[in-house]
């Protein structure tokens with residue numbers, strides 16, 4: 290099977306397309322393993338669909354399936370366009386719902402699924418958190434310095450709330466920095482799209498940022514998010530790292 294490795298602002302994925310749906314969680318664990326596999330935060334398998342350009346299955350590095358992945362949606366859109374599976378503007382289906390994406394060279398914009406604020410004012414470890422669903426669940430707290438990011442705290446909260454855990458800093462009304470501990474990777478990642486979107490939602494709801502904002506994850510790469518009605522449009526660069534062929538992958 291031909292496999293393609295992408296980095297979407299530092300969040301990295303292995304992608305291929307297939308014709309039959311199956312449980313690929315073991316394949317995900319093997320391919321995403323950074324010592325004995327190719328190494329990635331997740332595996333994305335594109336499958337045919339009679340109404341959408343494609344449907345995907347998204348697996349975290351530990352083999353768990355997730356409903357959505359913001360950075361993965363940008364990589365999948367670029368992959369689909371480059372392999373002629375879709376045009377520059379496309380609609381594809383995830384477990385979280387329909388995603389519209391558009392590709393312009395190596396810049397891809399995804400319209401995320403409508404966000405849901407699940408819980409506000411959660412008090413944990415001396416901080417105030419919100420639980421926000423931006424396709425997958427995210428805990429968000431806003432700090433005055435990202436050095437307060439605490440992986441042990443994040444791990445405990447990930448278990449307690451079965452959610453990704455985000456620390457955000459508001460540099461200005463147009464600039465948010467984010468660090469994310471990702472469920473299913475079970476570590477901090479260099480970027481997390483739905484996590485950055487969740488941080489934007491909390492900052493927006495609290496009137497602390499503009500409608501259109503730049504986002505800076507751990508990788509330092511610049512992304513942008515804007516809100517139109519309740520829709521979030523998330524944009525950034527993707528990089529095709531390499532293609533390879535591996536026997537025995539279905």
Ligand SMILES: N[C@H](CCC[C@H](N)C(=O)O)C(=O)O
Pocket residue numbers: 300330349354355357358359360361425426453471472473474480481482483484
């Ligand atoms: N780890 C997440 C899925 C991937 C989200 C992230 N990579 C993104 O870009 O949104 C979860 O299991 O909820």
